[in-house]
Amino acid sequence: MGNGVLTVLVVDDSALMRRRIADLLGEAGFRVETAATGEEALARLPVVDPDVVTLDVTMPGMDGLTCLARIMVEHPKPVVMVSALTGAGAEETLEALRLGAVDAVQKPAAGAIGRIGEGLVETVRAAASSRPRRVHGLRERLRLARARIAGEDFVVPEAPLPAPPAARVAAGAEGDGVVLVGVSTGGPSTLEDILPLLPADFPWPVVVAQHMPAAFTATLARRLNELCALRVLEVERATVLAPGMVCIARGGADVELARRGGRLQAVCVPAAPERPWHPNADRLVASALRLLPPDRLVGVLLTGMGNDGAESMAELHARGGRTIAESEDSAVVFGMPQDLIRRGGAGIVLPSDRIAGQLVRWLMPAQRRAGGH
DSSP states (O other), rough: GGGGGOOOEEOSSSSHHHOOOOOOHHTTTEEEEEEEEEHHHHHHHHHHHOEEEEEESOSSOHHHHHHHHHHHHOOOOOOOEEOOOOHHHHHHHHHHHHHHEEEEEEEOOTTHHHHHHHHHHHHHHHHHHEEEOOOOOOOHHHHHHHHHHSSOOOOOOOEEEEEHHHHHTTTTTSSOEEEEEEEOOOHHHHHHHHHHSSOTTTSSSSEEEEOOOHHHHHHHHHHHHHHHOSSEEEEHHHOOOOOOEEEEEEEEEEEEEEEETTEEEEEEEEOTTTTTSSSSHHHHHHHHHHOOOGGEEEEEEOOOOTTOOOTHHHHHHHTTTTEEEEEETTOSSOOOHHHHTTTTTTSSEEEEEHHHHHHHHOHHHEEEHOOOO
């Protein structure tokens, strides 16, 4: 690990796959160590002390999920899961992200490594600067966060943005309003810090652009739907937006807002080739700004590498809209929210477990006073 060279421990039961990944990372300038089993990985971890671990999801003996859980308890490190991204693999990989993995990448198949190699290198490099999250019991996490929203433990910013008139933002107000969320690396567990805390009568729909392959987003939406009071669904086709719902953009494509027949919809559109990340947050926010006044939009930019969402949310902020950037102390990768802050486009900077409370305070002020403490 000397001289600034990052060390990666590659864990895979396939000798061919270990060699492929090791060669790819070695050519990119990483120092690479390998392990053939979960047991070997756990034994080598304190010796090698890698900056990042790449971990196969499916291995005989100790599988990837079991190995990951032990890594996060015994020797926490940024872990990138390597998955075939099949339907079954998506379930296991999303569980790995809940357990604390930073991100997941597609396993390089024969002849396909050139297509995914750049993404693997970029993900491992971003993971090296990430902070691994120790995952506590989800139920207890939600209970404490709900108590904080309901009580006085919520830190109100010293200089909050001036809110639009109460009549325009209270639940049941006339006109459309949408919460727009951009998120990437570390997103699934971060969304669990936020969406399950929104009440069933939350007045505006939420549209989420989470950078993710197509194989993942239906599973992500289904898992979040089991945790949330709001209905969570994947945007597969034009979906009419209404209060009480969260729309997860379909992976591998982009999502835009459109108005058809007088009704606001989330529409799945082909990925824009000139944009490097999909589903693309900048494209989502730009489409919303074409249809709605800024005071009917709230932009939330969460953990992720790169800068997707920062330009459009900075514009939203400049035009009088409300924006939230996730703070560095909770972001797995601070890139996206940091870029929004640097542009002066973050109205408020909050850790992930405070964001739902801020949304409730902005959009449900009358109900909070009526059911207050």
